[in-house]
Amino acid sequence: MEILSDLYLGFQVALTPANLLFCCIGVVIGTLVGVLPGIGPVGAMALLLPATFGVAIHSSLIMLAGIYYGAMYGGSTTSILVNIPGEAASVVTCIDGYQMARHGRAGAALGISAIGSFIGGTLSIIGLMLIARPLANAALGFGPPEYFALMCAGLIILTYLTQGSMVRALMMALVGILLGTIGLDMVVGLPRFTFGVNELTDGIGIIPLVMGLFGVAEVFMNIETVIKREVFQTEIKHIWPSLADYAQSKWAILRGSVLGFFLGILPGGGAVLASFLSYGIEKKLSKEPERFGKGAIEGVAGPETANNAAAGGAMIPLLSLGIPPNIVMAMLFSAFLIHGVQPGPLLMQNSPDIFWGLVVSMYVGNAMLLLLNLPLIGIWVQLLKIPYRILMPLILLFCLIGAYSVTNSTFDVSLMILFGGVGYLMRKFGYEAAPLVLAFVMGPLLEQNLRQSLLMSQGSFAIFATRPISAVTLVVACLLLLSNLIPFMKKKREKVEEILKEE
Amino acid sequence: MNADRASSLFWLFVGVVISVASFRLDVGSFRTPGMGFMPFGAAALLGLLAVISFFQAAVKEKAANKPPLFRGTRWPKVLFVFAGLLIYVQALPLAGYNISTFLLMTFLFWIVERQQVWKVAIFALLTTVITYYVFSKWLNCQFPVSPLGF
Numbered sequence: 001m002e003i004l005s006d007l008y009l010g011f012q013v014a015l016t017p018a019n020l021l022f023c024c025i026g027v028v029i030g031t032l033v034g035v036l037p038g039i040g041p042v043g044a045m046a047l048l049l050p051a052t053f054g055v056a057i058h059s060s061l062i063m064l065a066g067i068y069y070g071a072m073y074g075g076s077t078t079s080i081l082v083n084i085p086g087e088a089a090s091v092v093t094c095i096d097g098y099q100m101a102r103h104g105r106a107g108a109a110l111g112i113s114a115i116g117s118f119i120g121g122t123l124s125i126i127g128l129m130l131i132a133r134p135l136a137n138a139a140l141g142f143g144p145p146e147y148f149a150l151m152c153a154g155l156i157i158l159t160y161l162t163q164g165s166m167v168r169a170l171m172m173a174l175v176g177i178l179l180g181t182i183g184l185d186m187v188v189g190l191p192r193f194t195f196g197v198n199e200l201t202d203g204i205g206i207i208p209l210v211m212g213l214f215g216v217a218e219v220f221m222n223i224e225t226v227i228k229r230e231v232f233q234t235e236i237k238h239i240w241p242s243l244a245d246y247a248q249s250k251w252a253i254l255r256g257s258v259l260g261f262f263l264g265i266l267p268g269g270g271a272v273l274a275s276f277l278s279y280g281i282e283k284k285l286s287k288e289p290e291r292f293g294k295g296a297i298e299g300v301a302g303p304e305t306a307n308n309a310a311a312g313g314a315m316i317p318l319l320s321l322g323i324p325p326n327i328v329m330a331m332l333f334s335a336f337l338i339h340g341v342q343p344g345p346l347l348m349q350n351s352p353d354i355f356w357g358l359v360v361s362m363y364v365g366n367a368m369l370l371l372l373n374l375p376l377i378g379i380w381v382q383l384l385k386i387p388y389r390i391l392m393p394l395i396l397l398f399c400l401i402g403a404y405s406v407t408n409s410t411f412d413v414s415l416m417i418l419f420g421g422v423g424y425l426m427r428k429f430g431y432e433a434a435p436l437v438l439a440f441v442m443g444p445l446l447e448q449n450l451r452q453s454l455l456m457s458q459g460s461f462a463i464f465a466t467r468p469i470s471a472v473t474l475v476v477a478c479l480l481l482l483s484n485l486i487p488f489m490k491k492k493r494e495k496v497e498e499i500l501k502e503e
Numbered sequence: 504m505n506a507d508r509a510s511s512l513f514w515l516f517v518g519v520v521i522s523v524a525s526f527r528l529d530v531g532s533f534r535t536p537g538m539g540f541m542p543f544g545a546a547a548l549l550g551l552l553a554v555i556s557f558f559q560a561a562v563k564e565k566a567a568n569k570p571p572l573f574r575g576t577r578w579p580k581v582l583f584v585f586a587g588l589l590i591y592v593q594a595l596p597l598a599g600y601n602i603s604t605f606l607l608m609t610f611l612f613w614i615v616e617r618q619q620v621w622k623v624a625i626f627a628l629l630t631t632v633i634t635y636y637v638f639s640k641w642l643n644c645q646f647p648v649s650p651l652g653f
Binding site for chain 2: 431
């Protein structure tokens with residue numbers, strides 16, 4: 001019964017006219033950034049975060065969350081119609097989605113991806129409601145050693161799951177931690193690595209960092225290479241899939257929901273991994289695997305469901321433990337902190353309206369997306385025709401204005417441009433930005449918990465081994481680290497990476 | 504030297520410099536960690552991983568011959584855009600939002616893909632005016648004003 005009263009509270013919050021409006025704005029912007037290559041959900045969230053400073057925290061979080069799952073919906077449109085994914089989680093949708101479009105079945109592909117996304121998103125929210133409370137209750141007993149261990153494990157799992165070299169991903173996580181140490185030391189209260197620059201006393205802002213590494217760097221990459229986009233010229237008809245399509249897709253959608261939800265909970269797992277694994281599983285389980293790559297509807301339904309289900313799953317560590325499992329959640333985490341609310345086990349007790357309002361808004365947002373996406377596909381297709389020569393300078397200008405509007409100072413803009421240059425070089429040299437940003441966000445908490453743990457234990461690192469949760473978590477993290485050194489495990493990991501690249 | 508090894512050396516340098524700087528900040532002890540404790544540990548680990556990455560790159564270099572990173576790309580354009588953005592930031596407080604943004608957008612529209620000058624000027628003007636009204640008048644963003652008053 002408790003859950004029903006919680007849901008009632010959530011609907012009271014989510015259905016206020018202001019929150020409905022912000023939810024609608026969020027999902028529309030999310031779909032837009034998902035459709036348009038050049039700026040992903042992270043960049044869009046960073047861009048719009050300053051605009052939410054003046055509104056209530058409920059509205060701010062509802063809009064930012066809407067951008068995330070809206071982008072998951074929108075990303076499929078470009079994958080299916082242009083063969084260019086709007087964002088990373090839709091890469092795998094290109095394989096069969098584009099083939100379906102070529103065979104005149106673009107409508108069915110777009111339809112099943114929207115319906116699968118809706119089902120995946122809804123099921124994951126139900127999972128979130130069921131798991132979040134017990135996990136938050138358990139987390140109330142956690143102390144600094146447990147939090148330190150969980151954050152370490154989170155970062156290590158994230159680096160383990162990133163494509164490419166794990167060593168490099170770990171290096172980027174360390175760079176993120178180092179960037180997070182800039183500013184006033186939380187214990188001594190003295191400036192650290194500020195080089196006498198007053199603006200650095202509060203540390204580097206998340207907005208210039210993320211906009212630079214994701215928004216500006218992406219534009220630089222697009223300027224560097226000529227990308228020709230050709231929207232597949234086909235009449236989009238029969239958007240509602242046929243009964244045969246549903247019959248073929250139903251298990252893919254269910255499997256995608258479960259897989260996406262659980263992978264979303266994993267640090268670093270998230271939507272990208274969920275979509276790739278879902279595709280692999282569907283191909284493996286299919287009686288006619290040869291259809292995959294030639295327009296199999298399960299190859300669209302499974303991954304699209306999984307990436308939306310992952311969006312709901314990823315909320316669990318953030319809302320229950322206060323630990324963002326991926327970079328998008330790190331942006332949401334920053335939004336919580338900016339509004340003076342600490343996400344974590346006490347959130348449900350202290351601010352149930354925020355927790356349940358956000359959860360229920362995802363139901364509402366998913367329904368809005370279903371209503372918006374199918375009838376408005378024609379408009380999204382038109383947007384795809386905006387030429388790069390117009391789009392890229394506009395994205396740059398929005399990034400500049402977004403960075404400037406945070407503090408009305410050109411310092412943040414300079415930082416953003418600098419990080420844009422760094423992000424471009426990182427991409428060129430094969431370093432990923434996601435571990436850097438996640439470690440940057442978690443860095444201050446990681447340091448605080450490490451120092452508190454050492455103070456508690458009077459300088460003994462044994463405190464991490466004597467407390468069961470931290471011990472088990474750190475052992476798992478160490479095993480993952482070691483697995484990269486053991487030749488057998490390393491070969492397996494490299495093989496998986498090769499398969500993912502081929503797909 | 505290939506790109507992977509060069510980047511590893513760069514991070515090794517960063518790790519060493521920050522380790523030294525953190526040490527000077529006061530590392531403290533395990534019992535009472537100082538404010539240089541965390542940065543020192545992170546920088547030392549970064550240096551160590553950079554060494555591992557360097558040797559991994561050396562081994563891989565023998566196995567595969569990668570083409571140079573910037574070959575066949577339009578990297579000079581990126582450099583120009585980067586420089587243009589830096590100049591814009593410096594010009595913004597002096598020339599105000601409208602003038603500096605118009606000049607920046609003219610430059611960006613022109614450099615990303617060459618177009619007719621009148622088209623570029625119209626796009627830049629429209630972008631500047633629309634963003635000024637949306638962000639300054641509607642969303643109350645306080646843009647710098649030029650000495651001419653706009």
